[in-house]
Amino acid sequence: MARIVALAAALIGALLWAVLSVTPPSARAASAPPDAFSARRALADVVAISRAPHPIGSAESARVRRYLLGRLRALGAEVSEQALPLPAESLARLTRWTGHRQAGLVGHDLIGVIRGRDRDKPALLLMAHHDTVPGSPGAADDAMGIAVALEVARAIRAQGQPHRDLILLFTDSEELGLDGSRAFFAQNPLAERTGMIMNLEARGGGGRANMFETGAANGAQMRLYAQAVDRPATNSLAVLVYDLMPNSTDYTVAKRRGIPGFNLATLDRAYAYHSPSAAPRTVDPASLQDMGDQALALASAMAFAAELPARTTSAAFADLLGRMTIIYPAAAGWAILLAAAGLIGAALWRTRPAVRSIAQGVVVIVALLLHGALLLTSINALSGSGGANYYDRLAALPRLEWIAALSMVALLMLFGRLRRPDMRTLAIAPAMALMWIGLLTGGPVVVLVAMALLAMLAASFLPKSPLPAGERESGALLLLAAAAIVQAVEPTAAPMLEWPLLLAAVAMAARAFLPVIAALAIGTVCSAAGVGHLLAQAHFIFLAIGAELPGVMIILLFAALPLLLPLWPDRVPRWVPGVALMAAVALALWVRLDPIAPSTPAYSLKN
Numbered sequence: 001m002a003r004i005v006a007l008a009a010a011l012i013g014a015l016l017w018a019v020l021s022v023t024p025p026s027a028r029a030a031s032a033p034p035d036a037f038s039a040r041r042a043l044a045d046v047v048a049i050s051r052a053p054h055p056i057g058s059a060e061s062a063r064v065r066r067y068l069l070g071r072l073r074a075l076g077a078e079v080s081e082q083a084l085p086l087p088a089e090s091l092a093r094l095t096r097w098t099g100h101r102q103a104g105l106v107g108h109d110l111i112g113v114i115r116g117r118d119r120d121k122p123a124l125l126l127m128a129h130h131d132t133v134p135g136s137p138g139a140a141d142d143a144m145g146i147a148v149a150l151e152v153a154r155a156i157r158a159q160g161q162p163h164r165d166l167i168l169l170f171t172d173s174e175e176l177g178l179d180g181s182r183a184f185f186a187q188n189p190l191a192e193r194t195g196m197i198m199n200l201e202a203r204g205g206g207g208r209a210n211m212f213e214t215g216a217a218n219g220a221q222m223r224l225y226a227q228a229v230d231r232p233a234t235n236s237l238a239v240l241v242y243d244l245m246p247n248s249t250d251y252t253v254a255k256r257r258g259i260p261g262f263n264l265a266t267l268d269r270a271y272a273y274h275s276p277s278a279a280p281r282t283v284d285p286a287s288l289q290d291m292g293d294q295a296l297a298l299a300s301a302m303a304f305a306a307e308l309p310a311r312t313t314s315a316a317f318a319d320l321l322g323r324m325t326i327i328y329p330a331a332a333g334w335a336i337l338l339a340a341a342g343l344i345g346a347a348l349w350r351t352r353p354a355v356r357s358i359a360q361g362v363v364v365i366v367a368l369l370l371h372g373a374l375l376l377t378s379i380n381a382l383s384g385s386g387g388a389n390y391y392d393r394l395a396a397l398p399r400l401e402w403i404a405a406l407s408m409v410a411l412l413m414l415f416g417r418l419r420r421p422d423m424r425t426l427a428i429a430p431a432m433a434l435m436w437i438g439l440l441t442g443g444p445v446v447v448l449v450a451m452a453l454l455a456m457l458a459a460s461f462l463p464k465s466p467l468p469a470g471e472r473e474s475g476a477l478l479l480l481a482a483a484a485i486v487q488a489v490e491p492t493a494a495p496m497l498e499w500p501l502l503l504a505a506v507a508m509a510a511r512a513f514l515p516v517i518a519a520l521a522i523g524t525v526c527s528a529a530g531v532g533h534l535l536a537q538a539h540f541i542f543l544a545i546g547a548e549l550p551g552v553m554i555i556l557l558f559a560a561l562p563l564l565l566p567l568w569p570d571r572v573p574r575w576v577p578g579v580a581l582m583a584a585v586a587l588a589l590w591v592r593l594d595p596i597a598p599s600t601p602a603y604s605l606k607n
Contacts, residue, residue, distance in 0.1 A: 002516075002517075002520060003520070003567050003568075003569065004569060006520050006521075006523065006524045006567050007527075007564075007567040007568065007569070009524050009528070010523075010524045010527035010528045010531065010563075010564075010567055011528075011531070012528075013524070013525075013527075013528025013529075013532060014527065014528050014529075014530075014531035014532035014535055015532070015535070016532070017321060017528060017529065017531075017532025017533065017535070017536070018532050018533075018535035018536045018539065020321055020322060020323075021319070021321050021322040021532070021533070021536035022207065022208055022322070022536050022539050022540070023208075023286075023322075024207065024208050024209070024231075024284070024286040024287050024289065024290035025231055025286060025289050025290055025293060026286060026289065027039035027040060027285035027286050027288065027289045028040065028289060034154075034155070034158035035155050035158040035159045036155060036296075037148075037151055037152065037155055037289065037292035037293055037295075037296045038151065038289075038292075039285040039286070039288040039289035039292060040285065041151055041154075042147040042148060042150070042151040042288055042292060043147070043280065043283070043285060043288065044147075045071065045143070045146065045147035045150055045151070046139055046143045046144060046147045046280050046283055046288070047280045048067055049064055049067065049068075049130070049138075049139075049143040049146055049147070050132075050137040050138050050139035050143040050278070050279060050280055051137065052137055053132050053133075053134060053135050053136050053137055053138065053276075054130075054131065054132050054137075054138065055094070055131060055132055055133060055134045055175070056086070056094070056105060056107050056131045056172055056173050056175075056176065057094075057102070057105040057106075057107075061130075061131065061172075064130055065081075065108055065110060065130065068110050068130060068146065068170055069081075069110060071150055072110065072112035072150075072168060073112075075112065075114065075150070075153050075154060075157060075168075076114060076157065077112030077113055077114050077153075077168065078112065078113040078114075078115070079110075079111070079112050080111045080113075081108050081109065081110055081111070082108070082109040082111060082180075082183060082184060082187070082188055083106050083107070083108055084106065084107045084108070084109060084172065084173065084179055084180060084182075084183035085104075085105075085106050085107075086102075086105045086106070086107060086173060086176065086179060087177065087179065089177055090173060090176035090177040090179055091103060091105065093176050093177065094134075094176055096603075096606070097133065097134050097603035097606075098134050098603070099606065107131070107172035107173040107179055107180055107183075108172050109169065109170065109171050109172055109180045109183060109184050109188075110130065110168075110169075110170040110172075111167065111168070111169055111170075111184075111188070111190065112153075112167070112168040113165055113166070113167050113168075113190070114153060114156075114157065114162065114165065114166040114167075114168075115161070115165060116161065116162045116163055116164040116165045116166065116303070117161055117162070117163050117164075118163060118164060119164075119165055121163060121164035121165070121195070122164065122193060122194065122195020122196070122308055123164055123165035123166070123167050123190070123193045123194050123195060124162075124164060124165070124166050124167070124194075124195065124196050124197075124198070124299060124302050124303050124308075125166075125167040125168075125169055125190075125194045125196070125197045125198070126149040126152060126153065126166070126167070126168050126169070126197075126198050126200065126295070126299065127149075127168075127169045127170075127171065127181070127197055127198065127199045127200065127250055127251065127254075128142050128145030128146045128148070128149050128169075128170060128171075128199070128200045128201070128250075129142045129145070129146075129170065129171045129172070129174035129175070129180065129181075129250055130142070130146055130170045130171070130172060131171075131172050131173055131174055131175055131176075131180075132175065132274075133175045133274045133601060133603065134601075134602075134603055135276050135601055135602050135603065136274050136275055136276055136278050136601060137276075137278050137279050137280075138278055139205060139272065139278045139279055139280045139281075139282055139283050140202040140203075140204055140205035140266070140269070140272040140273065140278050140282060140283055141201070141202050141203065141272075141273055141274060141278065142174070142200070142201060142202055143280075143283075144200070144202045144205065144266065144283055144287075144288060144291065145199075145200030145201055145202060145291075146170055146200075147288065148200050148288065148291050148292045148295050149168055149170075149200055149295075150168070151292055151296075152292060152295050152296045152299050153166060153168055155296050155300075156296070156299060156300060156303055159300060159304070160304075162303035162304055163303060163304050163305065163306065164195075164302075164303060164308075165193070166299070166303055167190055167194065169184060171184065171250050174249075174250055175274075178248060178249075178250055178252065178253055180250070181250035181251075181252075181253040181254065182253050185253050185254050185257055185259075191254075191257075194254070194259055195259075195260075195308045196259075196260055196261060196262075196302055196308050196309070197251060197254050197259055197260070197261030197262070198261060198262050198263075198264070198295060198298060198299060199213075199249055199250055199251035199261060199262070199263045199264070200264055200265075200291065200295060201249050201250075201263065201264065201265040202265055202266045202273075203265060203266070203267050203270060203273050204266055204267050204268050204269040204270035204271070204272055204273050204394075204543075205266065205268075205269040205272040205278070205282040205283040205284055205287065206266060206268035206269030206272075206282075206283075206284040206286075206287050207266050207267055207268025207269065207284075207287055207543065208233040208266070208268075208287070208290055208322065208540075209233060209264050209265065209266050209287060209290045209291035209294055210233045210234065210238065210264065210265060210266070210267060210540060211225065211229075211232070211233060211234040211262055211263070211264050211294065212234070212238045212239065212242050212263060212264075212265060212544075213238075213239055213242050213243075213249075213251065213255075213261075213262075213263035214239055214260065214261065214262060214263070215255060215258075215259065215260030215261050215311075216255075216258075216260075216311070216314070217260075217311035217312055217313060217314055218239070218260070218312075218314050218315060219312035219313050219314055219315040219329065220309035220310050220311070220312045221260060221262070221309045222236075222315045222317050222325070222327050223309070223315070223327060224298070224301055224302070224309050225262070225298065225325060226317065226324075226325035226326075226327045227301070228297040228298055228300070228301040229293075229294050229297045229298065229325065230293070230297065230323075231290065231293060231294070231322055231323065232294070232319040232322065232323075232324065232325045233290070233294075233319055233322055233540075234317065234318070234319055234325065235317065235318035235319065235495065235496070235537065236314070236315065236316050236317045236318065236330075236492040236493065236495060237318075237492070237493045237495065237496050237537075238540070238544075239492070240490060240492050240493050241493075249263060249265075251263045260308075260309070260311065262298060264291055264294060264295060266287050266290075266291065267540065267543040267544060268284075268287070268543060269282060269284065269287075270394040270395070270397050270543065271391075271394060271395040271397075271597060271599040272599065273391065273394055274391060274601045274604075275391065275599040275600070275601060276598075276599070276601060276602065277598065277599045278599075313329060313330070314330060314492055315327050315328065315329060315330060315492070316328055316329070316330045316332070316333055316491060316492050316494060316495050317495070318495045318496075318499070318533075318537075320533070321533075322536070326495075330491035330492050330494075331491065333487045333491050333494040333495070333498055334487060336494075336498045336499075336501075336502055337480070337483060337484055337487060337498060337501075339502060339505070340480060340483075340498070340501045340502045340504075340505040341480060341505075343502075343505035343506060343508065343509040344473075344476050344477065344480060344505050344508055344509075346509055346512065346513075347473075347505075347508040347509045347511065347512035347513075348473065350512040350513060351473075351511075351512050353473050357473075358473050358474050358477065359474075360463045360474075361471040361472070361473060361474025361475070362474045362477075362478060363458065363461045363462055363463065364462065364463070364471055364474075365471060365474055365475055365478060365561060366458045366478075367455065367458035367459050367461075367462055368411065369554050369557070369558055370451065370454050370455040370458050371411070371430060371431060371434075371455045371458075371459075372407075372408065372411045372554050372557060373451055373455075373551040373554045374431060374434045374435065374438075374448070374451040374452055374455050375407050375410075375411060375434055376404055376407055376408075376550040376551050376553060376554065377438055377443060377444070377447060377448060377451060377550065377551050378434040378435070378437045378438035378441075378443060378448065379403060379407055379437075379550075379584055379585065379588050380400070380403070380404075380443070380550045380588075381437070381438040381439075381441045381442055381443025381444075381448075382437060382438070382441045382585065382588040382589065382592065383396070383400065383403060383587075383588035383589075383591040383592050384441075384442070384591055384592035385442070385443065385547070385548070386441065386442025386443055386444075387442060389596060389600055389604055389605070390604065391597070391599070391600040391601055391604050392596045392597050392600050393547040393548075394547065395597035395599050395600065396547070396591045396597070397542075397543060397546070397547060399587050399590065399591050400542075400546060400547055400550070400591065401539070401542050401543075401546060402584075402587055403550075403584045403587045403588050403591075404542065404546065404550050404553050406580045406581070406583050406584035406587070407580075407581070407584045408553065408557055409577075409580045410577040410578075410580035410581040410584065411557075411577075412557075412564070412568065413572050413576050413577035413580060414577045428456045428459050428460070431452045431455040431456045431459065432452065432456070434452065434455075435448050435449065435451070435452035441592075451551075471561075471565050472508070472511075472562070472565050472566050473508075475504070475561040475562035475565050476501070476504050476505060476508055476562040478558075479497060479500070479501045479504065479558065479559060479561070479562050480501060482497055482558070483497040483498050483501050496534075496537065496555075496556075496559065497559050499530065499533065500530040500531075500533070500534060500559045500560060500562070500563060501559070501562070503526040503527075503529060503530040503563060504526065504530065504562035504563050506522065506526055507519075507522055507523040507526040507527070507563065507566065508562070508566075510522040510523060511523065511566065523563075523566055523567060524567070526563060527563040527564060527566075527567060530559075530560065530563045531560050531563055531564065534556045534559055534560050537556065538553060538556045541553075541556070
């Protein structure tokens with residue numbers, strides 16, 4: 001009974017931790033102090049900019065440009081425009097989107113320079129794009145970014161004259177091919193004077209503003225971020241993963257030229273991305289405040305600094321509860337691993353579990369994770385992932401996230417049954433069934449077949465006897481091995497595994513050396529903190545790539561297992577996992593069968 005109470009307390013604590021981490025700060029009123037960021041002041045610009053769709057070449061685009069030029073002049077900036085004839089590729093894309101032949105269009109970058117005290121210093125550049133896709137008012141993409149840049153510049157002016165020039169660059173034709181950014185960094189003399197960039201983007205109108213990309217060699221940059229930003233939302237894994245993805249923003253152009261920077265974006269309320277419904281009401285003022293607070297803190301720290309951050313070795317980092325950033329040299333991850341290994345080794349020396357028991361636990365956990373990855377991939381196919389409209393899937397993200405969560409709950413509830421004597425044979429059947437469900441509903445053939453074969457192979461090694469398996473020890477040892485591999489190969493990605501590992505090692509040592517009640521209390525606190533942190537990261541990861549790759553959630557479950565298993569009951573009522581799985585299937589069928597979302601942009605339905 002004590003374990004059940006401890007598990008309930010840990011899960012409640014983890015949920016509270018995750019909610020606190022992913023909830024943006026409250027929006028500040030228009031009466032906020034002049035040197036502070038106010039979302040309510042910034043919203044006035046969002047409303048003015050996103051009155052109607054304003055794709056490049058449209059009359060509404062010209063109106064928006066006039067408005068922005070007026071706003072820049074009101075800030076006391078030296079204002080200029082840079083014309084950019086659109087290349088053939090961008091014209092062809094716009095022709096496909098609109099259904100009308102496009103030729104001879106010219107875009108316009110808008111540039112404002114607020115003079116600093118020392119104009120020889122490298123300038124700080126704030127960047128966002130003012131164009132939209134056809135049919136979308138673009139409140140989230142990217143009126144939010146424009147409004148944040150304007151309000152940040154106003155607040156900096158209220159703080160006094162900056163030490164260096166502050167450049168505001170509002171690019172055109174970002175949606176078609178980053179054309180405004182390409183033109184500026186290839187042709188404008190101000191590009192040569194730029195020492196640091198802050199790009200402000202959005203792929204939705206809500207949630208935390210994530211700092212998801214930096215320049216190379218970001219150690220000093222991230223120390224500045226950790227010192228300046230009170231409500232951070234970032235981690236070095238996101239920076240690494242984004243570097244490996246084919247996605248691009250205006251900052252991509254500058255980054256290829258070696259200019260360091262920070263890239264911030266919101267991901268929640270993804271239905272507003274490129275959507276005809278992306279009016280100002282889709283923008284959460286709290287999210288605008290979050291982006292503005294981070295941007296102003298960074299911009300102020302750099303605008304008034306004698307020197308910009310130098311390039312140093314990339315760091316490992318992540319925010320903690322969205323309230324502080326833990327940062328350290330990537331190589332220091334080995335110290336975390338050594339501490340965790342020492343605690344785990346001491347616990348094993350004290351308890352001396354049988355090698356056979358640990359081996360059984362390894363097999364059970366591997367089988368669980370492989371079946372889980374197959375389950376998530378198959379149920380995602382059941383929800384209609386194969387060939388689905390990208391924007392329709394974005395609109396379904398909240399339901400897709402619930403589907404993944406319910407699937408993993410069902411998986412954990414079934415965990416105890418994997419050690420039954422008959423499961424060595426029967427575990428092959430679920431893998432086959434899941435594979436065929438995924439294949440028949442349009443899932444990726446090669447991925448599903450490979451996952452099913454691996455899951456069946458793991459199932460063939462499940463224990464024959466119901467002897468207690470050492471999942472508690474095995475989970476920690478497997479995580480230790482995985483974290484060591486990641487630390488050796490990609491050390492900036494290691495915090496995702498190393499932090500939960502260290503907490504699990506503390507709890508494991510407590511169970512080995514302390515009385516039961518004290519050990520249970522420590523294990524509950526460690527589980528709440530570790531699982532809560534992982535839940536917050538899982539939310540951001542799912543918003544970014546979960547609609548296409550829900551199987552990556554298994555990595556986070558893997559990291560959570562050593563924290564959860566010591567508290568998990570050996571048996572649960574048979575109907576509990578069944579209900580969770582049925583709810584996931586029902587949601588998947590709802591997503592698959594419901595009409596295409598009204599938020600889906602019309603141009604995406606033509607291709």
